[in-house]
Amino acid sequence: MSIVDPLPRSLGPAPTKTAINVRFMRYNELLALVPRWETLIDRCPWRNPCYEPEFLLSLLRAIDIGSVRVMVAERGNELVGLMPIATKQQFHLPIRIAETWRPDEAFDATPLLDSFWAGDALQACFKSLRRHGFHLLSLNTVSANPEFVSVFQTATTATSLAYFTRDQFQRAALRPAGGAEEYFQRVLSKNRRKKFSRALKSLESRGTVRFETAAVPAQARDWMEVFLDLEASGWKGNASTAFASEDDSLSFFLDMIGRLIDSEKLHITRLTVNRNPIAMLIDIRSADHVACYKTAFDERYSQYSPGALLEWHNVRRMFDQGVSLCDSCGDPDNELLNALYNERLDFQHLIVSLDRWTNFIPKRVLPALQWIKRRLPSQRGNESTPKG
Template sequence: MLRRATSWPAGQEARNDSSESLRPRRQRAFLLYGGYRIVLARSPEAIGPCLEGWEALAREAAEPNVFYSPWALLPALEHLVGDKRFALLFLVRQGGSEEGPVLDGFFPLFEPSGCGLLPRTVARMFRHRYCFSVTPLVRRGREPAVMRAFLRWLHAHRRQYPLLLLRDAPADGPLAAALRTALGNEGLRCHEGARRSRALIEPGDDAERYLERAMSAKRRKEYRRLGRRLGELGELRLRVLQPRGEDLQAWLSAFLALESKGWKGESRSALGCRTACRRYFEAVATAAYARGQLMMLELSLDRRPLAMLCDFLAPPGAFSFKVAFDEDYAQYSPGALLELECIRLLHELKDQGVQWMDSCAAPEGGLSNSLWLERKPLCTFVLSSGSPLADLWIDLYPYGKRLKGWWKRRQERLSDGWPSGSRTAGG
């Protein structure tokens, strides 16, 4: 439980005498942020009093996001952020006399910087190379109130945060609905970019029936044939990381070695190629395992790993994180064979409350896009905090994108040797 108000960090936003409210002045003292007090932390040391409530909020969020859980975000601050400036917003509601303060919302932001067509005054939801969701943590049932309070805070700080970018945020669901409603009620402008979607799996009652719907009979037969051929080469074994009694460091070391062996190692993009990335991975995986939220699978041949995957559980959801396979055995598709076993395991985890898994994959490709039936709609939101210049940018942004697209197409035509202004080379 959160500590009493007297223990909050000195940087808290308890008073905002110079800020303007969307409500009448006589109501400002209590309703400035819709009854919420904002605690702002700009360093890991300032988070202390919020940590316990943050842990509880991550478990009770309306839409889970493991990447914003303290055990995943704090290692990112330590190893991956570098000199980027960030602000962690904790929305605190005063509970009952016995309950005390309750943390209902968590919004981690990167401080304003430049971004494409946007000016250098755009803030962004916290994201790094291994963070695949920007969904804020909001307590279930408190979505409208928290979104309203956050937008009022944003409006009160419109000079410092004129624009806010949420790239590839969920386009549907309770948080997206609460955001759109709050924007309308508070009179703030927003641009919604084109929708995309990425693979999502919602396990059914039977794994084999799911696979029958996901793949043709010919494709299933081919995967069975590849499995038999692998088995003819030696002892083919599937292992699942157990909740207790495992040598976790051995699992993590094997994964890092397998990922670094292939093209990711050659391009220096594997986790083990950079000290900071390796330390982040080890810290996050260790914390997840201690909480029972780490899922790892291994397909091995004569105890030599052929394919491994690492995912995070956050019932009712789960998030795919990393997969690696031995490219020397690519002709046998060990990664795909392991993915099929993962689908079967997810169906077994339904009894433990896992109702879906986000692939966290690029919308346009990837193995999960061909094996998983469901899709998660995504949308990029650009929010104005209410300043005149920010409102102008929201109005002009669609035209800027069209102009940028036209210019890109024009340059491509010129690079292909097309005459300027013609529709075709022979035009």
Template sequence: MADIADTSTVRRASSTDANARTAESGAALMPLAGVSAAQWRALSERAAEPNGYYLPEWELAVNASARGRGGAAALGAWRDASRLIGLMPAISMWRAYKIPLPALVSADPYGTLCTPLLDAEMAEEAVTSLLQQAKQAGAHALIFRATSLEGPAMKAFTDVLHRAGMQPLVLQSHVRACLDASADGDEVLRESLGTKKLKELRRQRNRLAEHGAVQFDVARTPAETTTALETFLELEASGWKGQRGTALGQNDGDATFIRRAVPALADTGQCQIVSLRAGGTPVAAAIVLRHRSRAFYFKLGVDERFAKFSPGVQLTLDLTRHLCADPDISTVDSTASPDHPMINPIWRGRLAIGDVLIPLRRNDPVVALIRAALALRGTIREPARRLVHFVRARQEKS
């Protein structure tokens, strides 16, 4: 087995990433689409740590049609033929970063969280099996992008690695906003925004009401979310995302994915679309995923003709109260950029998120090479990434 896959090998792997082969003689992984949806769903119900973006109804829809996100492989762990105990949707390092080195990288689920699913009752057994399968596939490392750093999933990986004389390497980390939904919603808003800011937002809401009674709606069923999704897509495309060409509805593959995923998750109670209307006019809408005790604030669309009334903020205030009143939800992940100017002042909790390199062999020089290549790439790309995030955040705020 070659220690480092040559460029032609990795290019072949990237063209058929269902195999996710990272070394010439590595065993192919199962295509993600080949995983039993029933087993995957059962694993998600037992997951040690929630991740709405790796629910089967969501990730299989992403894998089937979303732009640039198809053809993932399944790094999976089974207790027996009928019990899936661990799953990481994966792609090659070449496809993820255009770096021809033998590593498997968590597949982008069209959401900024790639924490793998582990069976809570046998998390360490699942980790051991995942690491072994990755080695058999020819990988020298796993790379988790945008994963939770302080949850039970990372703890299980850390504990297994420590027993083998290794440790995970955090490549980059940040914190992002989250909501403690176990608290009273109004109290959360008072503590985060203060009396003066809330008074100003009430004034804006009263001004918005001059266009018609302001109403907060929650679409829950497949039929309701199907209708509400079209409203969301229109709102998102009407604003700066539409001008930039990145709104979901502007790409056929992305539109197909979201139209498949939303009603499918609504059917299991794992997706809601919330909206704010002034009379009969929708002024803001957002997609919210739900997995066990956690919710995920996926995307927000607003009618920018009403920008002076802060429709996105107004919707987020109502969403805060809505989720705090839900006994099934304890935490809400904003899944936003770390410096997001709208959500950070409202949701003052913070989640530690980062990219993590998991070595598969002790004292492996290839792992050092992988780490160095990623560090060099980050040095080159990070200033541009920060600028893009800053511009996007300012556009969302305005």
């Protein structure tokens, strides 16, 4: 959820120029960096919860098998840039490619950069990767908002590096303003509003229906276990994509949730019938921004659309929580979320050359390889189809 602040900060006089140094760190070294890391988050013009300490440290501890290094850019004692880096194979090219790390558990790979030093920090990171033998940097699922695009383009222009935009997509989002009822009247069709109301009334025929949000840390920890059971009982469990399906993903979830609860950055909301939870939703909060991270529902109640009812309630909740922007974290083609959330966040996959000698790759080779990759399936399909 790399989200741009809607209003620029008053930054005061520009500080004096000091060299930016880049180094690579592992999990244990990062623990001592947390206070400066939090300061960097406050000075970054966009938000990315996946690279904040609670999320990233849990990923490194549970998911990383030792291949990820976190690149940090420092200006004296100031932390001015941070991004986890992994080695990536791209288009089967026989060269070393670095990528901003985004495992399946994460939803954003936009680097954290200090608003004062964003361009300088990014240039220093390019230079450091080049010194470590990398020829390309892949930034997969990074913000396409104007602030990040401007920083990225300034950095590549200043270093005469070429880049290729491989993919672009949008995610549903919400900027609460005014009242929830007025919002729903404006963005939802009359037919859809009636469907929500009918589903809720039908569910109420089964017993007492409540929407609840965990009020204290102990309650959130208890609900976390219920969420895991609920998720594993449905299609995610059958597809082995639930957090409880794999030891490493379960370890990540438990560690991450615990850290977020301790930092008061986690909201767990549930829908119950006769006190039995039938749908649950996890939100991650970063200042006044929210990412709707994961949902789960009891498939035995599918006819009442419990997941949709909880999403509907959660959007209503955002209007009462002082939230300036909410990322749905949903797939671009999720019809329900695209209807409930009337804004869109732009994302992209960028691949940048790290030295002038390989500029021809993002300029010519990658566009050609992508064209071939997209063309071949249709050609094969045409060849295998009998002509009548």
